[in-house]
Structure formats: structure tokens, C-alpha cells
Amino acid sequence: MxxxxxxxxxxxxxxxxxxxxxxxxxxxxxxxxxxxxxxxxxxxxxxxxxxxxxxxxxxxxxxxxxxxxxxxxxxxxxxxxxNPYRNLQLAIPPAENQLPLKVQILDQSLVSRFSCLCLEDVVVGASAPDTVIMLEKAGLHSVNNVVDISNELTLRLGQPVHIFDYDKLLGNKMILRESRKGEKITTLDGRQHTLLGKDIVIEDGQGRLVDLCGIIGGQLSMVDENTHRVVLFVQTYEPKRIRRTSLYTQNRTLAAQIFEKNPDPALVIPTLNQGVALLTARTGAKVAGKLIDIKARLKQPAKIKLSLAWLNQLAGIEVSAINIRSILKRLGFTVVGNNTLTVSVPTWRVHDIKLKQDLAEEVLRVMGYFRWPSHFPCTFLDKFDEEPILRLETKIKHFLAAVGFCEVYNYSLVNKTDLAQNDIAKTGAIALRNPLSADYTHLRTSLIPGVLSALAFNAPLAEKLLIFELSNVYLGWDGEHLPEERPMLVLSGWSIDFRELKGYLESLFSHLHASPVTFRENDSQYLGPAADIFIDNVLVGHIGLSKPGIAHHFRLPVCPLVELDLRQVLLRAFVPSQYQPVSIFPPVVEEVTIASKLSVGELLA
CATH class of the missing domain: 3.30.56.10 (Phenylalanyl-tRNA Synthetase; Chain B, domain 1)
Known part of the structure; x- marks a missing residue:
């Protein structure tokens, strides 16, 4: 960002x-x-x-x-x-009046910390010129002295702040919960959003949505010139939900970009302290309630051992212990020890500092990588064997290109419409939880739809066309582990017949030294007439003509197709050839003439 x-x-x-x-x-x-x-x-x-x-x-x-x-x-x-972290406790005088306010969080996983405070005697007006100019320099526009404070705190401390009109919260209640599919909210920018569900929202005591949390406030709780009592609240939300909502509502606010990256919950109270101070100084506000501070889930900082000898060996140069300690302390780490340091990670770095290597990176990048002498590494790369499946794929691609095939590439994702109209890829297709587009919602289970689509697009441009795709399909997801990635090969063509494509397939098997190859008639769910392909009596794929309904879906005539499971082909390819020396004797050829009125087929039988 x-x-x-x-x-x-x-x-x-x-x-x-x-x-x-x-x-x-x-x-x-x-x-x-x-x-x-x-x-x-x-x-x-x-x-x-x-x-x-x-x-x-x-x-x-x-x-x-x-x-x-x-x-x-x-x-x-x-x-x-x-430094705002010097005071992690609320530093305000007790309130004379106590405005009633109830905060209820229905799902603790939605928020890591939620703090708020009521203030009264607020005078809403224009901000001072210095504040307006500062906000404009940062790319923000001034609204009023109350709203401008919330934006200024975000710029100063990196902790987004929200301010509601207290009197617009019916029932003096804020309920933080998941949104329901189809709920609507009108936000401060005047846009109405129909929510998809599972967003983080706040409703008041009458069930009205008053905030699209972490993104933008709602119009129903907006501070205006008639506002005299406010609720100042500072919080940190579950980041994945904020990002999802921000993307599909197309509201990439500064608050959303910060909340989706896990800001520090420990900064909530220091920000609240500064917010109260600014509201008091600029609007005449007075505290009118007790602090509500809900800590749902806070991650504890780690302690990491860092050997100075190890760090110097990693750096390749001598780094003084004094400089190492100084850098870490200036970045906010707590450091104790001599030759081996015990480093306590500050709360604002718990998500990215977990290993001693992370600490080493902090020290070395602050010193400046440009200071390191430029030397070629005194090492060598270990020899490694090429992955067998990659060797097979390369050999297949080179052979098919040599005999006239063109390779096509398609997305690994397909959409619901294609799945509904296409029996080929419908079975077992895995849906994405958070698709970025309605055109790409499921992982493909077959390469055939993509190949036929490419064939239909390119066929009018050529009298004859041979194409293939070699890529992964995704099968067998159990809801917990990653799906199986299975490498497959599909061949097809325009203006060629079944026998010609079968000839190319047999030539490919010969090139791969895969034998014996046999074919057994057996229609599949998308081919017919068709045959199963066997190598050494093991099923490795299918060959046949596309069914008329499938061809019609892609606006194609019936066309030949080959589908191969490359895992099975790999196990039976590259069979070592056996050398048979040429005979030193001349061949003996015997010619036999048979006189018969029977057909050749009857004689051979």
C-alpha cells in the first residue's frame, strides 16, 4: 500500500x-x-x-x-x-455524567479488540486551517472538526478511528455481528450496498445497520452539525473478512487497507487517549462515560534467542554487539544478554518476527545492504536429477510440436455456467471460497472444455488445426487437505478424422518407448464411440469422438479427442530398448502362392 x-x-x-x-x-x-x-x-x-x-x-x-x-x-x-506506547492505560479524568451505552459482540472471532468511550458537549464546526492543509497534503478532504480528528489519528498513528453520533444509536446499543446475505446499508459516501453475508457490521438497538466495520461508516450514525454527543471507538478486526468486504464493495479506504493487514491491538488505548485529547481541545467535548474495552483475542509476543556469532557468520562481516543492540532497541525490541541475546518482540511485530533469521534481517537491512562488499559466493550448486514428470512433459511437448500440433493454455479456473452446461467438468469441481471474479469460481476437473473452447475459437482461422494442452486438473478434495493435482494431456483437431489422431497417438507412444499399447472399445461420459487406452494392460486414457451434445455446446462438429493420464503414462514410458545385432548371414525369403476362392480374411482366420 x-x-x-x-x-x-x-x-x-x-x-x-x-x-x-x-x-x-x-x-x-x-x-x-x-x-x-x-x-x-x-x-x-x-x-x-x-x-x-x-x-x-x-x-x-x-x-x-x-x-x-x-x-x-x-x-x-x-x-x-x-511515543504513544508510553501510556498503554486510559489517561483521562473520570466523567461527571455517565451516558448509557451497551456493546455486545456476538462472535468473538470477528474482533481482536474493541474499545469505546462516550463524550458530550461536542461543538461541531470547521477545522482549523492548519488541520485542513495537513489533511489535503495527505490526499484527504476536510469534513468537520470531529471527523477530521478520526482521519488525523489514522495518519499519525496508523490506527483507524470511528466516531458515531451517540443520539443516532437507537436503544443506546451497539451490536457487532456477521451480516446476513441480502442486508442493505447506505454508507457515508451515499452508496447503498447489498451485502453478501459474513461481513462485519454494527447494528443499533433497533436492528438498523450503522457501520460497515473496517471499511466505512453508515449514514445512520453520521456526525453532522446537529451532533452534540458522540461515541469514540477504536478497534481491530479479523483481517480476512475486511479484505473480502473491501474488494467486493470496491471500497478500498485507508482504514480497510490497514485493518486487512492486522494492526497492533495494543495501539488501541493510546489512540483512544489522543482522540479524547483532540476532541476536548478542538470541540470542547467532555468525557461522559466509562471506558468499554473488550479484548477478544490477543497474540502474545515471542522471545527469540539470537547468537551474535551466528549473526556475524550469516552476515559475512563483523557487526559490533553494541550496534546490534542499538538497532534492535531503536526498533522497539527488548534485548537482554551478552553473546546470546534474548530478544522480546514488540506487539506491533508479532506477525512478521518469529525466527532468529527475521531478527538478523532487521539488523542487516537497517545497517544497509549496500555496505556489504560485493563478492561471488564461494559455493556450488548441488547436482540434482530432473523430475521424471517434467522430463516426460518436455519430451511430449517437443514431439507434438515437431509433428504439427500447437499448444494451448487455459485458466485452471472455470465458471458455474460452464459447469452447469457441461457434463465433462461438472463432477467433483471444487468451489473457491473467495473468487475474485464470477468467471473463475471452480477448479477444473478436465482439460477437455478448455481445449474444445480453444478449438472453436481458432478453427475458422485455419483449414486444418491440431492442438494439445498439457496441464493439471484438480481432483479429490476432502474439505481439509489440498486437492490432488493430476497432470493430463488432451489432443484434438479440426479437419482431421479419428484414424489420423490415433496415428499421432501411436507415434507418440513409440517415441516414448511405451508398449504394448492396446485399445478396447468402451464409451465414456463425454466420448462416443470411444475406446479405452491401455499400456501393458493398465488404463492410461481414452480416445474417441466427442458426443454430439458436447460438440454442440462449443458450436463444433463432432471431433476426435484423446485424453491421457500422464502419471500412468510415466510409469510405463522410457522402457529401455534392447539391442539386437544385425545378422551376419543374408536373409532367407520364401514366397508361398496359395490358390483359393476364399477371401483373405477367411484364409487368415
Whole structure:
């Protein structure tokens, strides 16, 4: 994901004398890449690329933490400031009034942490010019002083925040649950969405949907000029559901992009603290209720052993123990020990730091990979044998291309319509849980539909056409383990007859030294008339003419087809040839003449 950050906002979290371009250079070399720097008056806007597993960097504070660790490696003093993690407890005075609010979470797997607080005496108006300009630099537009605070907190800390109008929550209740298929919600952008089900939503005491969680708020709970009491809530959701909903509703908001990457639940309360402080200062709000803090599922950080000798051996150069400790501590790790360090992973890195190799990567990339001397590795690649199935596939492809066949490639996914109209691939097709398109919903169980489709598309362009596809089909899913990937080969053609295709097949078997090959008449579910193909009395495939109904589905005349199971062919191919020396004696040929009125067939019988 990409974020826009004004440098002035970044500077609120790092104390350094380095000029903007030096900070940009150091970050790009050793941390998040700064793709573009746009001067805006005395400020500059940084376009920063944040990689998927580093959502902790998707904020001004996160980038500042990286810069505070990286800049000292360039001889530049830098110190992190205004660290929100210094206060993980709610730091607000007790409320004079207690607004009633009930929060109910029907499924604990939907949320890892949910915290909220009521405030009153809110005065909604325009934000200060400095706030408006800061948001515009970051690519956001100002709404009002309340909503702008939620967007500003996301930019500052990387933790999305939502604010509801308390009086619009009927029954003073918020119920977080799964959506039901067909439910509708109108969001803040004025769009109405019909939900597919299993989305995370919030309803009020009257069953009205007031929030499409993690994506965008609902119009029913919107803060406007008449709002005087609000609910400030900060939370972290189940990431897969957020991504699914965001994709199919086409709402790729900044909040959605952060929530789908597992932000740190420990940042919830620090963000709530800053939210209350900003609402108090800018809107005159007062706290009017107790903190509601629901911790459904929190992952405990790991402790990892890191040998300094091992790290130096891995790096290939000597890295001082002082520098290793300094880098890790500046990144937020807790470090104890001497020659072997015990490193406690901070809460914001629990998802990507699990091994000592991960710690080594952090140390070495902050130091800068460009500092390492350039040497060819003093090693060699072990000899390995080629996979037999790959050898077989290569040999088949080269032979078929040599005799005039064209290879076709098709998607491994098919759609429901083709399955419903096509008996070939319907049986046992595995449906995807989260297809990205209605055209690709199931894994294919046969190559024949794709080959016939390619034949129908290309046949009008040529008088004669021979095609084949060699790829995997997917069979036998039990609901738990991955399905079997079975390599198959399908041959077909336009303006050729059954005997010609059978001749090509026999030539292929001869080329593969597969024998003895026999054919036994037996119609299949999609071929008829047809025959089973045997090598050494083991069934390896089928040959025949496509059934008229199947051919008609693809707008083709009846055409010949061959389908082979390459696993079975492999076991019976490449039979070693036996050499028989040429006789040193001349051949003896005897000619026999038979006079008969019987037919040749009767005589041979």
C-alpha cells in the first residue's frame, strides 16, 4: 500500500537535524521506499510504499520509528519522540455524567479488540486551517472538526478511528455481528450496498445497520452539525473478512487497507487517549462515560534467542554487539544478554518476527545492504536429477510440436455456467471460497472444455488445426487437505478424422518407448464411440469422438479427442530398448502362392 505523509507531520515524532532529502535517502536505502517527494511551500509531501507485512509503518509515527533507527547508521543523530506506547492505560479524568451505552459482540472471532468511550458537549464546526492543509497534503478532504480528528489519528498513528453520533444509536446499543446475505446499508459516501453475508457490521438497538466495520461508516450514525454527543471507538478486526468486504464493495479506504493487514491491538488505548485529547481541545467535548474495552483475542509476543556469532557468520562481516543492540532497541525490541541475546518482540511485530533469521534481517537491512562488499559466493550448486514428470512433459511437448500440433493454455479456473452446461467438468469441481471474479469460481476437473473452447475459437482461422494442452486438473478434495493435482494431456483437431489422431497417438507412444499399447472399445461420459487406452494392460486414457451434445455446446462438429493420464503414462514410458545385432548371414525369403476362392480374411482366420 502507498501512503502520503507531510514531512511536517513526520517531524512531530522524530528529533533530528537532518534535511528532508537526507531522511528520504536513508529511508529508501534501509527501510520503506519513498517513491516521490513533492515540495509544498516550506513543507514536503512524501509518497511512501509500505509493504504488506509492515502495517506498523503505515503512519507518521511508524515511519519516524524507522528513521530513528536508520539515521544513526549514516552518522546522523535521531531520537523518537511523542511515543504513544508510553501510556498503554486510559489517561483521562473520570466523567461527571455517565451516558448509557451497551456493546455486545456476538462472535468473538470477528474482533481482536474493541474499545469505546462516550463524550458530550461536542461543538461541531470547521477545522482549523492548519488541520485542513495537513489533511489535503495527505490526499484527504476536510469534513468537520470531529471527523477530521478520526482521519488525523489514522495518519499519525496508523490506527483507524470511528466516531458515531451517540443520539443516532437507537436503544443506546451497539451490536457487532456477521451480516446476513441480502442486508442493505447506505454508507457515508451515499452508496447503498447489498451485502453478501459474513461481513462485519454494527447494528443499533433497533436492528438498523450503522457501520460497515473496517471499511466505512453508515449514514445512520453520521456526525453532522446537529451532533452534540458522540461515541469514540477504536478497534481491530479479523483481517480476512475486511479484505473480502473491501474488494467486493470496491471500497478500498485507508482504514480497510490497514485493518486487512492486522494492526497492533495494543495501539488501541493510546489512540483512544489522543482522540479524547483532540476532541476536548478542538470541540470542547467532555468525557461522559466509562471506558468499554473488550479484548477478544490477543497474540502474545515471542522471545527469540539470537547468537551474535551466528549473526556475524550469516552476515559475512563483523557487526559490533553494541550496534546490534542499538538497532534492535531503536526498533522497539527488548534485548537482554551478552553473546546470546534474548530478544522480546514488540506487539506491533508479532506477525512478521518469529525466527532468529527475521531478527538478523532487521539488523542487516537497517545497517544497509549496500555496505556489504560485493563478492561471488564461494559455493556450488548441488547436482540434482530432473523430475521424471517434467522430463516426460518436455519430451511430449517437443514431439507434438515437431509433428504439427500447437499448444494451448487455459485458466485452471472455470465458471458455474460452464459447469452447469457441461457434463465433462461438472463432477467433483471444487468451489473457491473467495473468487475474485464470477468467471473463475471452480477448479477444473478436465482439460477437455478448455481445449474444445480453444478449438472453436481458432478453427475458422485455419483449414486444418491440431492442438494439445498439457496441464493439471484438480481432483479429490476432502474439505481439509489440498486437492490432488493430476497432470493430463488432451489432443484434438479440426479437419482431421479419428484414424489420423490415433496415428499421432501411436507415434507418440513409440517415441516414448511405451508398449504394448492396446485399445478396447468402451464409451465414456463425454466420448462416443470411444475406446479405452491401455499400456501393458493398465488404463492410461481414452480416445474417441466427442458426443454430439458436447460438440454442440462449443458450436463444433463432432471431433476426435484423446485424453491421457500422464502419471500412468510415466510409469510405463522410457522402457529401455534392447539391442539386437544385425545378422551376419543374408536373409532367407520364401514366397508361398496359395490358390483359393476364399477371401483373405477367411484364409487368415
Amino acid at each position: 502507498d501512503i502520503k505523509l507531510p514531512y511536517s507531520l513526520l517531524a512531530e515524532y522524530i528529533d533530528t537535524s537532518a534535511p528532508v532529502m537526507k531522511v528520504v535517502e536513508a529511508l529508501t536505502l534501509c527501510g520503506p521506499t519513498v517513491d516521490r517527494v513533492t515540495p509544498v511551500g516550506k513543507d514536503a509531501v512524501l509518497d511512501i510504499e509500505v509493504i504488506t507485512n509492515r502495517v506498523d509503518m503505515a503512519s507518521a509515527f511508524g515511519i519516524a520509528r524507522e528513521a530513528a533507527a536508520i539515521l544513526p547508521q549514516f552518522g546522523i543523530a535521531a531520537k523518537l519522540k511523542n
